[in-house]
Amino acid sequence: MMNNCRTLSVNAVSEAVAALCVEANLHLPKDVATALELARQRETGALASGILDQLAANAQIAAAQCLPLCQDTGLAVFFVELGRDLRLANGADGAGGADGDIYAAINEGVRRGYAEGFLRKSVCDPFSRANTGDNTPAVIHLRLVPGRSLRIVYMAKGGGSENMSRVTMLAPAEGWEGIKRFVLERVREAGGNPCPPIIVGLGIGGNFELAPLLAKEALLRCLDEPNPQPDLRDKEAELLELINDLGVGPMGLGGRTTCLGVLIKTAPCHIASLPLAVNIQCHSARHGEVLL
Amino acid sequence: MKKRLTAPFLSADDLSALRDLRTGDSVLLSGVIYTARDAAHQRLLGLLAKGEALPFDLRGAAIYYCGPTPAPPGRPVGSIGPTTSYRMDSFAPALYERGLAASIGKGPRGAAVKEALCQSGGVYFAATGGAAALLASCVKEAKLIAFPDLGPEAVYELKVEDFPLLVATDAQGGDLY
Ligand code: SF4
Numbered sequence: 001m002m003n004n005c006r007t008l009s010v011n012a013v014s015e016a017v018a019a020l021c022v023e024a025n026l027h028l029p030k031d032v033a034t035a036l037e038l039a040r041q042r043e044t045g046a047l048a049s050g051i052l053d054q055l056a057a058n059a060q061i062a063a064a065q066c067l068p069l070c071q072d073t074g075l076a077v078f079f080v081e082l083g084r085d086l087r088l089a090n091g092a093d094g095a096g097g098a099d100g101d102i103y104a105a106i107n108e109g110v111r112r113g114y115a116e117g118f119l120r121k122s123v124c125d126p127f128s129r130a131n132t133g134d135n136t137p138a139v140i141h142l143r144l145v146p147g148r149s150l151r152i153v154y155m156a157k158g159g160g161s162e163n164m165s166r167v168t169m170l171a172p173a174e175g176w177e178g179i180k181r182f183v184l185e186r187v188r189e190a191g192g193n194p195c196p197p198i199i200v201g202l203g204i205g206g207n208f209e210l211a212p213l214l215a216k217e218a219l220l221r222c223l224d225e226p227n228p229q230p231d232l233r234d235k236e237a238e239l240l241e242l243i244n245d246l247g248v249g250p251m252g253l254g255g256r257t258t259c260l261g262v263l264i265k266t267a268p269c270h271i272a273s274l275p276l277a278v279n280i281q282c283h284s285a286r287h288g289e290v291l292l
Numbered sequence: 293m294k295k296r297l298t299a300p301f302l303s304a305d306d307l308s309a310l311r312d313l314r315t316g317d318s319v320l321l322s323g324v325i326y327t328a329r330d331a332a333h334q335r336l337l338g339l340l341a342k343g344e345a346l347p348f349d350l351r352g353a354a355i356y357y358c359g360p361t362p363a364p365p366g367r368p369v370g371s372i373g374p375t376t377s378y379r380m381d382s383f384a385p386a387l388y389e390r391g392l393a394a395s396i397g398k399g400p401r402g403a404a405v406k407e408a409l410c411q412s413g414g415v416y417f418a419a420t421g422g423a424a425a426l427l428a429s430c431v432k433e434a435k436l437i438a439f440p441d442l443g444p445e446a447v448y449e450l451k452v453e454d455f456p457l458l459v460a461t462d463a464q465g466g467d468l469y
Contacts, residue, residue: 047316047458050318051420054420054423054456055420055422055423057423057426058420058422058423058424058425059425061425061428061429062371062424062425065425065429067361067364067367067370067371067424067425067428068361068370068371068424068425069371069422069424070371070421070422070424071359071360071361071370071371071372071373071444072359072373072375072424073361118361118362118363118364118370119361119362120359120360120361120362120370120444121443121444122359122444129330129331131442131443131445133443160375160376160398160421163376191400191469192398192399192400192418192421192469193376193378193398193399193400195398195421195422251398251418251420252399252400252469253418253458253468253469282421282422283422284422
């Protein structure tokens with residue numbers, strides 16, 4: 001039913017993406033700011049409290065002076081839901097045919113946003129280490145959905161916390177106990193490197209490539225929003241408690257606040273496997289979304 | 293109590309003040325420091341290997357492991373928080389041996405760096421990771437001095453005022469992590 005289709009210009013997509021990149025890098029999401037504030041009230045150590053105070057001051061200065069929250073403005077990661085009755089046009093108002101490229105449109109948005117917003121370009125060739133100069137290519141996960149709209153979720157993923165993330169294939173018999181053991185060991189070993197307080201995204205199930213994708217997507221849920229799967233809520237709370245008992249603390253210098261939240265996403269897996277991905281997110285949990 | 297220090301550390305008094313620092317001390321650092329991270333360190337060590345001069349004097353210097361965001365109009369630099377220090381562990385001992393007084397970053401250092409600190413009387417400071425806008429407000433001037441092709445990884449000379457730091461690893465083998 002072609003007449004049900006809606007047309008959107010690639011330029012509108014690029015503009016929206018550019019604005020999203022800039023906005024997300026200047027403003028800490030409310031749920032994260034609130035979690036940091038609550039953690040500050042619970043923290044007793046002078047060192048840990050001092051660091052949490054600095055993070056609160058940092059968020060204020062960033063917003064007031066239009067400075068990025070962190071100098072690592074990340075690799076740009078997108079989760080995109082493209083309505084199957086939406087066509088992208090190269091020209092304005094649908095001119096130029098409906099053969100616009102969603103990947104090119106998003107990358108163009110990244111290019112503009114990172115230039116206009118004075119964000120750092122942190123993407124390079126893996127071997128020569130030559131910087132691409134415009135923070136592209138972005139990592140884009142595209143999903144086709146019913147409807148005529150386009151939902152774009154953006155995440156600025158810093159290298160420090162991403163480097164501390166891991167994937168493992170557990171034996172099914174290891175179960176929840178094995179999962180907890182692996183996560184706790186990972187967080188303890190990561191120590192101060194991923195800029196604690198961290199948020200831990202867990203992808204459980206799927207397969208070797210799906211588990212990390214689940215873990216990353218899990219990180220997009222707000223900290224004050226309960227897990228849609230009731231059976232996972234207790235597990236998240238249990239693991240959060242155990243992680244904070246490690247005493248890693250803000251910046252790895254000791255204290256009660258190691259983790260602000262554990263976010264789990266699951267998928268069915270092979271009878272022989274228990275895939276587990278631990279995606280660590282730093283306190284500078286920058287993300288945002290736009291619906292077009 | 294915060295101690296006030298000024299970089300570079302050249303006089304006998306400066307150097308003994310460095311030696312007197314203990315892990316956990318809060319420091320407000322002013323003066324001149326240099327930025328350098330992964331790629332810049334590779335080049336600095338390359339210059340040393342060839343016996344060539346470095347773009348800045350290492351003696352008494354402080355190196356800040358960071359790659360700032362571009363400077364918006366009217367500001368010397370953009371946001372400027374520390375990067376993870378262990379990635380510079382393989383380069384740091386050679387620099388401390390040649391007079392580097394302090395490095396600034398985030399996260400723990402390896403055994404070779406701790407050993408180099410004890411030998412040289414140097415120090416490793418931690419800055420708060422992700423407090424990049426706050427730290428930017430302590431930078432008064434910035435000058436690109438080497439490797440402009442490295443973009444955010446180029447070497448900048450920064451003039452800082454009351455830059456908030458913690459002594460993470462001292463010259464006595466003390467380690468905060
Ligand atoms: S881990 Fe996060 S807060 Fe720390 S430097 Fe990287 S992006 Fe910034």
